[in-house]
Amino acid sequence: MERFNIINLIDETFEALEQRAKQKNITLKFDKEYAKAIWVYADKKKDLSGSL
Numbered sequence: 832m833e834r835f836n837i838i839n840l841i842d843e844t845f846e847a848l849e850q851r852a853k854q855k856n857i858t859l860k861f862d863k864e865y866a867k868a869i870w871v872y873a874d875k876k877k878d879l880s881g882s883l
Contacts, residue, residue: 835875836868 845859852859 832872833875834870834872837871837873838865838869840875 841861845861849859
């Protein structure tokens with residue numbers, strides 16, 4: 832478990848899945864800007880790679 836900014840993790844995840852989503856005609860959108868970090872305490876390394 833660690834403390835991290837969830838917004839950064841979402842951005843990184845979108846970048847990692849963008850090409851795979853495009854191949855399946857899926858559009859990924861994160862259309863809200865956040866002025867402040869959203870800090871969470873969680874398992875950052877949880878594998879969600881099978882999500883698409």
